[in-house]
Amino acid sequence: MSSNILVINCGSSSLKFSVVDSASGQQPITGLAERLGDTGAVVSIKSSGNDKIIIDIPNGEHDKALSTILDHLQQQDLLETIQAVGHRVVHGGEQFTDSTVIDDQVLLAIEACNHLAPLHNPANLIGIRTCQKLLSNVPHVAVFDTAFHQTMPEQAYLYPIPYELYKEQGIRRYGFHGTSHRYVSMALADTLGKPLESLNLISAHLGNGCSAASIQGGKSIDTTMGLTPLEGLVMGTRSGDVDPSLHHFLCSQMKMSIDEVNTLLNKKSGLLGLSSLSNDMRTLEQASQDGNQQAELAIQVFCYRLAKHIAALAVPLGHIDGLIFTGGIGENSVAIRQRVLALLAVLGFKIDDEQNKSAGKSQHGLITQPESTPAYVVNTNEEWMIAKDTQAAIQ
Incomplete structure (x- = not known):
């Protein structure tokens, strides 16, 4: 059985993607859609062992970029191997301490964090909702930059400001890059042969x-x-x-x-x-x-x-x-x-x-x-x- 995952990192005018074998880490195909919504919108795709191809999608938005990517995966006989889609989400607030299968409640909770990451979360949601429409036959999972840091103690995450601002507005330290910090710590432990x-x-x-x-x-x-x-x-x-x-x-x-x-x-x-x-x-x-x-x-x-x-x-x-x-x-x-x-x-x-x-x-x-x-x-x-x-x- 395939262990291929489509990984999506969606920004406001760009979208990075890769097909990743979750067991081995191999990436048979990666790419970037950029300048979305502009006359110069393009999708660049790199397959392992092949040169990069560039597909023009003038004025194309996220839906056009994703449909172009999925069409290419179909041509490469990769689309049917996709078991799920993993979406990078920047901010999960205090609600998400781990990666989570996306349903309507999860979408609402991510949207509720928009004020904490107004430049990132709305774009992440565009990627999720568009992908759900175009690839509705597989589960979608949100992987949060902030989740790894939810183990910080209060003394580390609280700001010395009126406490009600934390309780009422969620103003605290959250931290980011959690996916990278977690990966390298696990990788080093594995290399050292230590727990x-x-x-x-x-x-x-x-x-x-x-x-x-x-x-x-x-x-x-x-x-x-x-x-x-x-x-x-x-x-x-x-x-x-x-x-x-x-x-x-x-x-x-x-x-x-x-x-x-x-x-x-x-x-x-x-x-x-x-x-x-x-x-x-x-x-x-x-x-x-x-x-x-x-x-x-x-x-x-x-x-x-x-x-x-x-x-x-x-x-x-x-x-x-x-x-x-x-x-x-x-x-x-x-x-x-x-x-x-x-x-x-x-x-x-x-x-x-x-x-x-x-x-x-x-x-x-x-x-x-x-x-x-x-x-x-x-x-x-x-x-x-x-x-x-x-x-x-x-x-």
């Missing part, structure tokens, strides 16, 4: 969006993102932590609207804002090597803030059995890992330069010296985690 329940880990997911998490016995006990994905680390275009009064200052002194401040902190800050150049770490590293001082400054702030947060995340663990670097930057930037571990010497980290240079090319790699607190590079695979969760939920 996940015995390990104290810190996972640093570093990409255009960045977060880190304390994971004790396979459960998240603290993380850097909060009510929204803006809190915490410096990211590609997000500021991470700033003085909360910055909003008032910008509104009163620069006459910015609250929406303009929100856009500034989410889309014009972080690496892009500091460097005035790019949100891409590869571009900044090259610019720094070429003598661009602002690019170098952005990298320094990124690494310093990351090291501080990692040190703070050690507090609830007591001791660290492993620090994990993952995500596009974490897996690929030798220099960022070197800088961060140098700043974390106080926690006993001593990098092995040769192992650091070779890490990331294989699935997992130790990058520290034998006497060091261990640090590893672990390649994340959120699509496989979503597929595994979906398979488990329908069973």
